[in-house]
Amino acid sequence: MNILLNQRYLKRSLYLGIGYIALGFTSFFTDGSSYLAGLSGIGVLYVGQYFYSKNKILVKLQSESIEYFGFFHKKIIPVNEILSLKYFAGDYTIKAKHTTLVIDTNEIDKTAQLEMKAYFDALQSRINP
Structure with missing residues (x-):
């Protein structure tokens, strides 16, 4: 029996990553501070974590x-x-x-x-x- 990671936690990670990416890209087009552009990199990491962990088996019980x-x-x-x-x-x-x-x-x-x-x-x- 394969036990997967909590899908609710993973979806929260995906939404947070998409939000960070959107905030980072909007900072490119505004006159605000430029350090917000780094948030898009953090968002890419969150989205990458989601796709890496989505079908990853945490525990296999045999x-x-x-x-x-x-x-x-x-x-x-x-x-x-x-x-x-x-x-x-x-x-x-x-x-x-x-x-x-x-x-x-x-x-x-x-x-x-x-x-x-x-x-x-x-x-x-x-x-x-």
Whole structure:
């Protein structure tokens, strides 16, 4: 099961980027300060982040492993190595033999949260019978 990023957050990033681009380009045509032109560059970064993250998988839950795709790294935790699984304040904390993984549910798409909860409930019952 593939878990995507929160689409509401991404749309907010896109709208903010479009607003910055519009504000930056309008500063080219007005007699205002020229530092506002730099906002178009910031807007391009926001729009680029949107298109990069739109279909990016954040977490891949499989029957034999949990894969977390961070911005700079990828963590793979085999299910048979999981020592504990805790849910506190909207975060799933998964501790394995060599690594610890924290999944923030605020970053996850709302439609996938129920599927993820069912997966972790089944995993919790398998770890602590």
